[in-house]
Amino acid sequence: MKNRITGRSAFLALLKDEGITHLFGNPGTTELPIMHALKDHPDLTYVMAMQESLVVAMADGFSRASGKLVACNVHVAPGLGNAMGSLFNAKFTGTPLILTAGQQEQGHGLTEPVLYGPLVQMAEPLVKWAVEVTRLEDLPRIVRRAAKVATTPPTGPVFISLPGDILNSEAGIELGRATRVDTRVKPSDESLQALVERILKAERPVIVTGDEIVKSDALKEAAELAETLGAPAYQSSTPYGAHFLSESPCFMGAIARVQKLARETLAPYDLIIALGGDPLRMSVHSEIDPLPDGLGIVQIGLVDWDIAKNYGAEIALKADVKETLRALIPALKVVGGGALEARAKQGVAALAQKNWTAKRKALVEQISKAEGTSPIDPDWLALQVVEAMPDHAILVDEGLTSSRHMISLRPHRDRYGYHALASGGIGWGLPASVGVSLANPQRPVVCFSGDGSAMYSIQSLWTAANHKLPLTFVIVNNGGYRIIKQRLLAFHGDDHYVGMDFVDPPVDFTGVAKSLGLEAIRISDPRELKGAMRSAFSRPGTKLIEVVVNNSVN
Numbered sequence: 001m002k003n004r005i006t007g008r009s010a011f012l013a014l015l016k017d018e019g020i021t022h023l024f025g026n027p028g029t030t031e032l033p034i035m036h037a038l039k040d041h042p043d044l045t046y047v048m049a050m051q052e053s054l055v056v057a058m059a060d061g062f063s064r065a066s067g068k069l070v071a072c073n074v075h076v077a078p079g080l081g082n083a084m085g086s087l088f089n090a091k092f093t094g095t096p097l098i099l100t101a102g103q104q105e106q107g108h109g110l111t112e113p114v115l116y117g118p119l120v121q122m123a124e125p126l127v128k129w130a131v132e133v134t135r136l137e138d139l140p141r142i143v144r145r146a147a148k149v150a151t152t153p154p155t156g157p158v159f160i161s162l163p164g165d166i167l168n169s170e171a172g173i174e175l176g177r178a179t180r181v182d183t184r185v186k187p188s189d190e191s192l193q194a195l196v197e198r199i200l201k202a203e204r205p206v207i208v209t210g211d212e213i214v215k216s217d218a219l220k221e222a223a224e225l226a227e228t229l230g231a232p233a234y235q236s237s238t239p240y241g242a243h244f245l246s247e248s249p250c251f252m253g254a255i256a257r258v259q260k261l262a263r264e265t266l267a268p269y270d271l272i273i274a275l276g277g278d279p280l281r282m283s284v285h286s287e288i289d290p291l292p293d294g295l296g297i298v299q300i301g302l303v304d305w306d307i308a309k310n311y312g313a314e315i316a317l318k319a320d321v322k323e324t325l326r327a328l329i330p331a332l333k334v335v336g337g338g339a340l341e342a343r344a345k346q347g348v349a350a351l352a353q354k355n356w357t358a359k360r361k362a363l364v365e366q367i368s369k370a371e372g373t374s375p376i377d378p379d380w381l382a383l384q385v386v387e388a389m390p391d392h393a394i395l396v397d398e399g400l401t402s403s404r405h406m407i408s409l410r411p412h413r414d415r416y417g418y419h420a421l422a423s424g425g426i427g428w429g430l431p432a433s434v435g436v437s438l439a440n441p442q443r444p445v446v447c448f449s450g451d452g453s454a455m456y457s458i459q460s461l462w463t464a465a466n467h468k469l470p471l472t473f474v475i476v477n478n479g480g481y482r483i484i485k486q487r488l489l490a491f492h493g494d495d496h497y498v499g500m501d502f503v504d505p506p507v508d509f510t511g512v513a514k515s516l517g518l519e520a521i522r523i524s525d526p527r528e529l530k531g532a533m534r535s536a537f538s539r540p541g542t543k544l545i546e547v548v549v550n551n552s553v554n
Contacts, residue, residue: 002172007136008037010173011162012044014143015098018178020071022047022438024059028075030102030115033167047438047467050459052079054431056086056099057457061435063095064241065394065416067215068439069151071098077117085425087126090157092423093211093240094303096150097157098143099123103132105165123159132161136169140176152181153302155215183302184216186323195315196331198298199229200340202271207233208255209243210277211422212301212321214415219245221325222275226250228329228340230347231273232355235407237262237290238281240422242412249348251356253408257283262290274299274313276321278306283424284487300324356408363408375550376526378402378476382448385474386410388533389446394419396436396447398429401483402476402549403448416440427456430473434460437469444537445471451507452481458512464542465517472536473513473544478551479503485553495553513544524548 005013011034015023022045027035038046049055052074059072074083080101090097103109104116123130129149133139146158187195199205207226213219223245226233232252235243239254255262259282266272272279274297280290291311298315299307307316317324332340352358370377382402386409389395395410397403397420412418419436421428433447454475464471480501488494513520523529523545536543 002174004170004172006037006170007139007167008033009040010136010139010175011143011167012037012041014140014175015071016041016044017175018143018147019069021045022062022070024049024055024062024070024072024435026050026052026055026075026079027073028079028102030076030104030164031073033164034073034102047463049431049463052082053086053427054457054460054463056083056090056097057428057431058435058438058460058463059097060086060090060093060095060428061396061419061432062439063097063435064093064419064432065436066439067416069096069098069147071100073100073102076102076104076115077119077122078115080117080119080122084126086428087123087157089423089425089428091126094155094215095157096155098146098150098160099127099157100160100162103161103163106134106163107165109163119161120159126157127159128156130159133163133166136166136171137173139166140173144176144178148179148181153183153215154305184320184323186327187317187319191315191317192327192331195298195317195328196335198315199271199273199332200336202296204269205229205231205271205273206266206269207231207273207275208236208279209233209275210236210279210301210306211241211243212276212303213243214241216276216320216322217415218276218322218325219412219415221322221329223248223250225273225325225329227348228332228344230344232351234265236277236279236281238278238422239407240420242415242418244412246356246407246411247413249355249357250351252351252354253356253359255280257281259286259288259290263288263292266290266295267292269295271295272297274301276301277303278309280310360408363405367405372526374526375524376529376547378478378549379405380526381476381529381547381549382406383409384529384533385446385448388530388537390444390537393444393446393537394436394440396429396433396445397421398426398447398449398453399476400426400450400453401486402450402478406448426453429453430457430460431463433471433473434464434467434469437464437471438467441470443470445469446537447471447473449473449475450482451475451477451479451502451509454509455502455507459516461513461516461518461544469542470540471542474533475509475544475546477507477509477546477548479506480551482551482553489553509544509546513546518542518544520544520546522546522548
């Protein structure tokens with residue numbers, strides 16, 4: 001005989017069995033059945049955020065910093081609407097996320113009461129699958145399918161609408177079992193041989209890596225490939241994670257997200273080896289194409305939409321990056337033999353004076369000239385953050401203009417040590433850092449955010465304080481949207497900045513942080529900066545450091 005269980009308790013039991021440890025949410029009336037059932041599931045931590053966009057961003061950060069499936073719950077149509085910006089971010093990064101929303105009871109919903117909306121249709125453009133539960137007996141199948149769909153590459157968010165009558169009803173149902181699709185596949189022998197031959201034919205290959213390096217845990221293998229070939233390696237033009245080991249002798253940094261600069265960077269090479277992502281995602285329009293004429297591409301990854309999306313690939317392999325590199329590297333060594341080994345040594349030596357490590361040394365010398373200047377130079381601030389952070393700390397980066405050199409200063413050493421804004425939808429950093437910290441309670445987390453980005457999601461500070469996280473927020477206060485000012489001046493020659501300042505009245509981030517339960521200080525004297533950051537980063541608890549920096553546009 002099947003065990004009788006309520007929909008609300010079955011829902012939480014199913015989430016736990018799928019590996020969910022934290023449920024991120026902001027409850028409303030239609031979510032009360034779930035809140036009511038939580039007392040029977042004390043091993044599931046409920047993380048409350050003060051607005052639905054923060055709910056999804058926190059879950060997104062948790063998943064990006066752990067590689068795990070996450071779940072979050074929002075309140076009917078307005079709550080889903082609030083969450084859409086963060087859902088867009090999660091779609092962009094392929095975050096395996098189950099988003100649910102309470103829905104009006106099915107008969108009541110037909111009358112279109114207050115807060116009612118067509119939730120499935122609203123969510124569909126931003127998720128892999130969207131569905132509404134119409135029978136309690138279908139709930140296990142739906143949750144199991146949602147988890148499977150979310151975690152199967154190309155990974156991404158899914159949506160489930162949960163009517164109140166489904167959650168409150170009771171039936172004898174089987175909960176089923178979790179399924180994960182193993183996609184750690186490598187190419188056929190024939191395809192692998194063709195790839196080996198094409199790479200060895202190239203005289204000046206270059207490697208460009210994307211986010212699948214993180215998802216497939218292929219940092220070590222990507223670095224080994226570069227050293228096997230003696231080839232330079234770049235992160236793609238959207239370097240929002242730790243997509244290459246910075247201190248590898250072959251790492252050169254990130255390709256600029258500016259067409260002219262990207263084209264100049266790639267001009268010396270005759271083959272791009274693109275690993276796990278779109279290598280040339282640009283930002284604003286340009287008449288210049290970022291891909292130099294005649295430059296060939298071979299591409300490996302599981303996200304087939306990104307393969308040959310904008311530029312045809314001579315060889316395109318839908319395969320796991322790590323598994324492919326594990327097979328490719330020894331095959332290259334066998335076929336390439338002594339000639340490849342000699343060429344690789346020569347190539348690595350040639351990069352020594354211009355690789356990431358060499359560039360970092362020169363950059364530190366340049367930035368250090370601004371030490372002691374007042375107002376504080378934002379680049380010098382970024383350097384101080386990097387130097388004060390413990391080695392095992394995690395950095396969440398949404399400094400935009402103030403963090404323009406961040407990945408050139410702080411080395412990527414593990415796949416979960418760095419997370420940055422991916423989609424361009426600002427306000428992600430503060431709530432994401434809360435999720436990152438919850439996923440990594442043994443590691444201190446530093447969130448480096450611009451003041452404009454912070455004001456999109458400032459309520460996140462309360463959740464961080466509520467959970468007493470080892471998390472330090474560094475808010476860079478330049479009094480406005482500096483990046484928009486820069487682009488208005490650069491694109492239109494206009495320095496009349498309308499709607500780009502918030503100095504009358506100024507925002508008191510320190511005061512806001514204290515009102516939300518954080519220890520907070522405001523720094524404008526550069527002499528106070530190093531000591532304050534080292535103290536904050538080394539102590540437990542949730543803290544905020546507001547740093548007033550130079551607000552010049554250039």
